[in-house]
Amino acid sequence: MDGSASSTTTLQQPGPNIIRLQQGITRTVKPATSGEKSFKEIPVLDVSRMYSEDLAEREKLAVEVRDAATKVGFMQIKNHGVPQEAIDAAFDHVKEFFALPLDAKMKLTQHQNPHFLGYEPLYETNVGGLKRGDCKESFSFAYDPDDDPSGGKDMPAIIRRVSQWPEPSVVPGYREALVKYQQSLLALARRFIRIFALALNLPEDHFDKMVTHPLAGVRTLHYPPMTGSDDQEIGLGAHTDIEFFTIIVQTINKHPALEVLNADGEWIKLYPQFGCFVVNLSDMMMRMTNDIFLSTVHRVINRGETDRYSIPFFFGANANELIEVLPSCTSEENPPKYEGMTTYDHSNARLRIARYQHPNAKQAQVFLPKKYVVRKGVPVFPEEQ
Ligand SMILES: O=C(O)CCC(=O)C(=O)O
Numbered sequence: 001m002d003g004s005a006s007s008t009t010t011l012q013q014p015g016p017n018i019i020r021l022q023q024g025i026t027r028t029v030k031p032a033t034s035g036e037k038s039f040k041e042i043p044v045l046d047v048s049r050m051y052s053e054d055l056a057e058r059e060k061l062a063v064e065v066r067d068a069a070t071k072v073g074f075m076q077i078k079n080h081g082v083p084q085e086a087i088d089a090a091f092d093h094v095k096e097f098f099a100l101p102l103d104a105k106m107k108l109t110q111h112q113n114p115h116f117l118g119y120e121p122l123y124e125t126n127v128g129g130l131k132r133g134d135c136k137e138s139f140s141f142a143y144d145p146d147d148d149p150s151g152g153k154d155m156p157a158i159i160r161r162v163s164q165w166p167e168p169s170v171v172p173g174y175r176e177a178l179v180k181y182q183q184s185l186l187a188l189a190r191r192f193i194r195i196f197a198l199a200l201n202l203p204e205d206h207f208d209k210m211v212t213h214p215l216a217g218v219r220t221l222h223y224p225p226m227t228g229s230d231d232q233e234i235g236l237g238a239h240t241d242i243e244f245f246t247i248i249v250q251t252i253n254k255h256p257a258l259e260v261l262n263a264d265g266e267w268i269k270l271y272p273q274f275g276c277f278v279v280n281l282s283d284m285m286m287r288m289t290n291d292i293f294l295s296t297v298h299r300v301i302n303r304g305e306t307d308r309y310s311i312p313f314f315f316g317a318n319a320n321e322l323i324e325v326l327p328s329c330t331s332e333e334n335p336p337k338y339e340g341m342t343t344y345d346h347s348n349a350r351l352r353i354a355r356y357q358h359p360n361a362k363q364a365q366v367f368l369p370k371k372y373v374v375r376k377g378v379p380v381f382p383e384e385q
């Protein structure tokens, strides 16, 4: 699904400090040498200032975001403006859905959807290359321009992803509650990306035209308590996410479950605070910023006896947008490390590797035809029109 966990993989270690993830991505985790200590906790930011009329307030927040983005790649955000009722309603319906018998859920299997949308049962992915794999089940749905009151109009049909939903009688109100939650998160993400623009020394509206029909998919997740006493399963193995950033809400259980890898190779537990979202930067953000902003490796382990639920919202640019390294992130000593790439090509490649059991994963990759590629809404290859 859009921007979802790259369900990456295997912690093989070719060298003592190199983590090799499934997509051929490696992360070097080495003790910080610059005198600056690697992070030991995840910062909490009060983001109410993004709604301030006062630019100076928004800029102060941008400084904090830049600090978290360059040092940690993760943050918790409080006072984000999403009503608690929308969150509660989403969780109520998510719990009801996952409590259905397996055959009812399998009617929505991702294998019958070309865009990897729908239901994925326990152990379908195996991010860590373990004997049993990832002890989680999920349901994913995509951005639908018809549900977006503030955008969607210029979305080419070729990049539209159609979701599958349960019949309304199966879990009454499921689709409505989740789409409502998605809309709230979309509004939040469009606001928050303006703070990222400031944090990157860009005009505040720099990204606005790039997120008019964005990747804004949602994945609902259920992690039952892990059963095995061995270490042959995990909730979700170590990976990085795909798009610009992910916004996660989670049930708060006795044992924290989400863990974030620091530069010393230590797994730092994220203690979720009530009323906060977790925001983690993802690979397209890291690529666009020439590795200045970090897309940090993370994993989930559900210890204890309680079921855990979480709802990540994956936010990326319009799929037909060409993403290039930002000039504000380069210099003579630090030239661009990456070529431009559309969000479409980037995400599809990643999803296919992660969902290796999906029938489409084996077909040759399809790239977005050049005539659809835009830079802030303007065709990049007008001669192809
Ligand atoms: O369940 C969580 O808290 C995190 C899930 C996650 O990392 C993902 O879906 O990419």
Ligand SMILES: [Fe+2]
Binding pocket: 004, 005, 006, 239, 240, 241, 246, 298
């Ligand atoms: Fe993730």
